[in-house]
Amino acid sequence: MPRLIHAPFCPHSRFIRLVMGEMGMEADLAEERAWERRPEFLSLNPAGTTPILIEESTLVVPTADVISEYLDETRGLALGERRLLPDPPAERIEVRRLTNWFNHKFFDEVSGPLTLEKINKRFMRNDEGGGPPDTVSIRAARNNVRYHLQYIGWLTARRNWLAGPNMSYADLAAAAHLSCVDYLGDAAWDESEGARAWYAKMKSRPSFRPLLADRVAGMAPSATYDNLDF
Amino acid sequence: MPRLIHAPFCPHSRFIRLVMGEMGMEADLAEERAWERRPEFLSLNPAGTTPILIEESTLVVPTADVISEYLDETRGLALGERRLLPDPPAERIEVRRLTNWFNHKFFDEVSGPLTLEKINKRFMRNDEGGGPPDTVSIRAARNNVRYHLQYIGWLTARRNWLAGPNMSYADLAAAAHLSCVDYLGDAAWDESEGARAWYAKMKSRPSFRPLLADRVAGMAPSATYDNLDF
Incomplete structure (x- = not known):
């Protein structure tokens, strides 16, 4: 299963979680606090940002811009009409x-x-x-x-x-x-x-759905956050 | 001929000028001062940034990120070994x-x-x-x-x-x-x-070469700027 290094309230990580969800891909999520600048994390993405996608344990795809192009190139055609980066x-x-x-x-x-x-x-x-x-x-x-x-x-x-x-x-x-x-x-x-x-x-x-279940420790969401009829 | 709306010292415009040069493409250059926020310019790119590529008078391709992907998709394969976004x-x-x-x-x-x-x-x-x-x-x-x-x-x-x-x-x-x-x-x-x-x-x-000929009005370049043996 692909691994996604992310942060629950990093907007770029959320973008890739939504993309993978729409593509029917499951991911093993690993949370990272980018500001801690852990050497193992920086070795995967020297820019020090989330998200990072890791496929087949070895192919490292850093940053949302690069991941979205990569996912379209490797999975886009199979989606047919539901392709998220259309062909024309x-x-x-x-x-x-x-x-x-x-x-x-x-x-x-x-x-x-x-x-x-x-x-x-x-x-x-x-x-x-x-x-x-x-x-x-x-x-x-x-x-x-x-x-x-x-x-x-x-x-x-x-x-x-x-x-x-x-x-x-x-x-x-x-x-x-x-x-x-x-x-x-x-x-x-x-x-x-x-x-x-x-x-x-x-x-x-x-x-x-998985995004709406996320919570910041010690901070309740707004009244509209997980209300589908807001 | 494609038209490139650019600024001589906008780094993103320079990137696209270099890409087009390497691809052997000529362009009709039109200078824009993005900060003037002219309505005609904003109608081409609501984000208000240079560069903007215009092809066949009608296809508008704004921002360096989007232009570079577009140029690879439309001209990349023909470049063979010299493709700037390689295939693997x-x-x-x-x-x-x-x-x-x-x-x-x-x-x-x-x-x-x-x-x-x-x-x-x-x-x-x-x-x-x-x-x-x-x-x-x-x-x-x-x-x-x-x-x-x-x-x-x-x-x-x-x-x-x-x-x-x-x-x-x-x-x-x-x-x-x-x-x-x-x-x-x-x-x-x-x-x-x-x-x-x-x-x-x-x-x-x-x-x-064209980039090294550009000058800011009233401001000389550094000694190294157009010296190929700096």
Whole structure:
């Protein structure tokens, strides 16, 4: 069975867990606190980030961007109509553009700062970057999430799914990042009814169930987090 | 002819210019100052970043990550042995891991802050984020470049090129980002003889020539910038 080195509230790890779930792949999950910078972990991915996929005990695939391309190349064709990175060039461009948007832009502006300040810092020692949360950074992220939700609403008003007629990596990346924000109560669902309806559809998928069971020690989720009729 | 919307000192634009040069593709270059956020530009890439490739007047391919995958899918096979994203799965993983390293990690830690603070801010109005350069940010980036050069040196001591036996996207991404840093005189070549020798090899390629002819208005390049025997 493939092994996935992950963190339960790392948005990029959640993206790959959703992708593997949609592909019907099981994984042996191993939790890693990236900020501890364990030498064995850094030897697998010198960039020091989760997730890392390990196949056949020896093939190491680090970072969400690289794993998603690898999984499409090794499993994509067998999925047929349910392929998450569709075959036509123009559709691939749009799926990759939006996947990149959520894995990089949304992470930098919203899910990265919120998970760092509100979750990871609770477990980091001072010399690992721990300490009190930076309220300026949190406020900026909570402000930024609104225009991203508007953008999701704008996309879903024009298409069945974020990147086109079928569910794709773009939906899974967006939902993975938003799920962390939603746990923290910072997903401003009042901003866009379209975004809310799209997320309700994502959340009800079987691949989402394991994520909704995750908890941060000592921190309850928001009222909407595991409520499928929020 | 394909059109490339770029900025001469945007490291991601330089990466795609090098890729197109190595693939023997000509492009009609159109310069864009991303920070002006022109509506016509944002309609091509809502993320507001360069580069953007436009093919056949209608197919719009935004961001370096998406363009490099698209170019491999549409031109890669025809390159045979000179393909920049090689065919074997393990080699693709390593090329993508390192390309991602330079386009994201190195950009965040080194080339992004240096080009913003030292180049782009000279041309930005205050309401576009202009103003005096942030010396703390510059100092951090100049410190960070050293461990990246050590890493390049470590890789080249074990392989012909950064990701393996052949030149790949990884070399072109690394050289593109470093070329901006070198223009500014912030590439600490004394840190690694291996990194210096590898960069001299990259710089002497015909694909590099147009980049070495670029100048920032009112700012001379460092002594090493266009010297092939630095």
